[in-house]
Amino acid sequence: xxxxxxxxxxxxxxxxxxxFILFLIFTIYPLFSGMYYSFFEMSGSSSNKEFVGLxxxxxxxxDEIFPHTIWHDYFLVITKVIGIMILAxxxxxxxxxxxxxxxxxxxxxxFFPNIMSIVVxxxxxxxxxxxxxxxxxxxxxxxGLEDWTKxxxxxxxxxxxxxxxxxxxxxxxxxxxxxxxxxxxxxKSFYEAATVDGANGWQQFWKVTVPLVWPQIKNSIxxxxxxxxxxxxxxxxxxxxxxxxNSTQVMGSYLYQQAxxxxxxxxxxxxxxxxxxxxxxxVLLLQKFMKRxxxxx
Amino acid sequence: METxxxxxxxxxxxxxxxLILWSIAVLFPIVWMFxxxxxxxxxxxxxxxxxxxxWNFSNYAVAWxxxxxxxxxxxxxxxxxxxxxLTVVLAVPTSYALERIRFKGSTIMYxxxxxxxxxxxxxxxxxxxxxxxxxxxxxxLFGLILVYAMSQIPFSVFILTxxxxxxxxxxxxxxxxxxxxxxxxLFTVITPLSMTGIIxxxxxxAINFWNEYFMALIFxxxxxxxxxxxxxxxxxxxxxxxxxxxxxxxxxxxxxxPVIIAYAIxxxxxxxxxxxxxxxx
Numbered sequence: 001x002x003x004x005x006x007x008x009x010x011x012x013x014x015x016x017x018x019x020f021i022l023f024l025i026f027t028i029y030p031l032f033s034g035m036y037y038s039f040f041e042m043s044g045s046s047s048n049k050e051f052v053g054l055x056x057x058x059x060x061x062x063d064e065i066f067p068h069t070i071w072h073d074y075f076l077v078i079t080k081v082i083g084i085m086i087l088a089x090x091x092x093x094x095x096x097x098x099x100x101x102x103x104x105x106x107x108x109x110x111f112f113p114n115i116m117s118i119v120v121x122x123x124x125x126x127x128x129x130x131x132x133x134x135x136x137x138x139x140x141x142x143x144g145l146e147d148w149t150k151x152x153x154x155x156x157x158x159x160x161x162x163x164x165x166x167x168x169x170x171x172x173x174x175x176x177x178x179x180x181x182x183x184x185x186x187x188k189s190f191y192e193a194a195t196v197d198g199a200n201g202w203q204q205f206w207k208v209t210v211p212l213v214w215p216q217i218k219n220s221i222x223x224x225x226x227x228x229x230x231x232x233x234x235x236x237x238x239x240x241x242x243x244x245x246n247s248t249q250v251m252g253s254y255l256y257q258q259a260x261x262x263x264x265x266x267x268x269x270x271x272x273x274x275x276x277x278x279x280x281x282x283v284l285l286l287q288k289f290m291k292r293x294x295x296x297x
Numbered sequence: 298m299e300t301x302x303x304x305x306x307x308x309x310x311x312x313x314x315x316l317i318l319w320s321i322a323v324l325f326p327i328v329w330m331f332x333x334x335x336x337x338x339x340x341x342x343x344x345x346x347x348x349x350x351x352w353n354f355s356n357y358a359v360a361w362x363x364x365x366x367x368x369x370x371x372x373x374x375x376x377x378x379x380x381x382x383l384t385v386v387l388a389v390p391t392s393y394a395l396e397r398i399r400f401k402g403s404t405i406m407y408x409x410x411x412x413x414x415x416x417x418x419x420x421x422x423x424x425x426x427x428x429x430x431x432x433x434x435x436x437x438l439f440g441l442i443l444v445y446a447m448s449q450i451p452f453s454v455f456i457l458t459x460x461x462x463x464x465x466x467x468x469x470x471x472x473x474x475x476x477x478x479x480x481x482x483l484f485t486v487i488t489p490l491s492m493t494g495i496i497x498x499x500x501x502x503a504i505n506f507w508n509e510y511f512m513a514l515i516f517x518x519x520x521x522x523x524x525x526x527x528x529x530x531x532x533x534x535x536x537x538x539x540x541x542x543x544x545x546x547x548x549x550x551x552x553x554x555p556v557i558i559a560y561a562i563x564x565x566x567x568x569x570x571x572x573x574x575x576x577x578x
Binding site: 022230 | 341
């Protein structure tokens with residue numbers, strides 16, 4: 001290709017610079033600036049800030065609510081990983097290993113909640129949990145279990161667990177498809193050989209399917225963990241706003257309330273730094289923990 | 298033989314029943330929402346589960362006019378179309394350069410974009426709030442379009458570079474020998490050949506922007522700027538006092554129908570795009 005250095009750099013700049021400059025301004029700068037804000041006391045506007053050193057971090061360590069928000073986040077992470085992975089794996093195996101005529105129907109239906117707005121999902125599930133009209137209480141009454149009915153989202157003992165259901169409901173489809181993609185690449189002959197060796201369905205699942213789709217399982221778990229730590233506050237904000245009595249407060253919703261509702265922007269940024277650190281540590285640990293030798297048969 | 302048949306039937310049922318139950322669990326709330334949107338409030342209380350007695354659209358009229366969902370729907374369309382187009386304009390040249398031109402730092406830049414997919418951006422929203430405030434783009438649909446586009450650049454670059462890597466290099470060589478400039482090559486050769494990828498990211502991004510809630514909550518303030526997600530959330534807060542559930546159901550339907558239509562048309566592309574995006578996410 002005949003082209004001068006100047007032309008070459010001109011074209012590269014044309015392709016890369018506008019996007020990269022906007023990326024620096026709207027993604028990278030805010031991240032570092034957020035860390036910087038965490039050393040300031042800011043009320044109302046960015047011009048009104050006073051350097052306070054580590055005071056926000058000291059406040060965070062002594063904050064009685066914050067440890068609960070961390071626990072709530074990890075509770076959601078753990079229950080979502082377990083709930084989604086068990087159901088998604090079951091459905092993925094069922095739809096790939098067994099001949100089911102209507103498999104495409106299930107695939108299309110199960111995936112749909114993945115592209116619904118969290119606002120719609122949250123409001124829909126608020127109805128399902130509604131004490132008077134909701135499906136859950138009506139269902140319990142229909143079964144003659146009136147004693148079990150309660151205000152699921154209004155009771156601090158059940159509110160957080162109640163948030164797990166919509167998250168699992170909305171998440172299954174995507175991970176089922178990811179696992180199905182993995183299972184479909186396993187040659188049929190592996191299962192035939194396992195059958196000849198006398199392995200039953202359950203043994204085949206653990207000895208053939210799981211090791212061979214481990215990359216997909218690992219990616220799915222990582223993705224659930226990341227999206228939960230980075231985004232669990234959205235469904236919390238829609239459904240409970242962290243209540244009742246902070247029983248569903250997660251780190252992100254706490255940040256939102258401190259920063260944008262109470263104008264404690266510096267303290268909010270400190271919570272944000274904690275979220276950043278915790279989620280990076282979690283992801284690194286998980287990656288290390290889930291590393292397995294690549295299996296080849 | 299007989300026991301074997303029974304065993305097989307039991308196995309079949311053991312697998313079918315959970316599949317059917319989960320289908321009901323997914324579809325029932327959605328159908329319930331559609332039915333509820335045609336019911337009066339009295340009817341919702343009297344028979345929350347049943348079919349509506351008459352199909353009346355008054356809930357839709359109230360939601361559209363009294364709650365301003367008409368304006369919000371318009372805002373959502375502006376933000377969705379604007380954000381989607383801007384993302385394409387910004388992502389296509391970058392993806393091409395990162396995928397096809399060797400230059401120093403190209404891997405670093407690519408990894409920088411990718412790592413932004415994994416980092417919690419919520420910390421950045423505080424400074425972003427002040428940044429938008431200072432450049433007069435807070436409570437502004439164009440400001441939200443910019444923020445949205447930038448939030449989807451990493452995903453879009455990731456998917457597009459994947460698509461562009463499958464375009465044969467001979468095409469570019471042939472075009473270069475014909476004396477075509479790189480600019481023309483990008484617009485007249487590469488862009489049309491990447492159309493599948495561009496359409497995929499556009500559908501994914503459009504659904505994302507249409508559904509987005511939290512950034513809109515932070516960066517928009519006045520109700521006439523609300524997108525549908527915010528307007529429906531606002532209706533929900535009101536409904537806790539007014540009990541206007543039928544209207545709220547109508548609002549939810551208005552918010553979800555475009556997504557259902559998109560899914561009906563582009564089901565394959567959407568599932569493929571999302572699973573690929575999640576692999577690296």
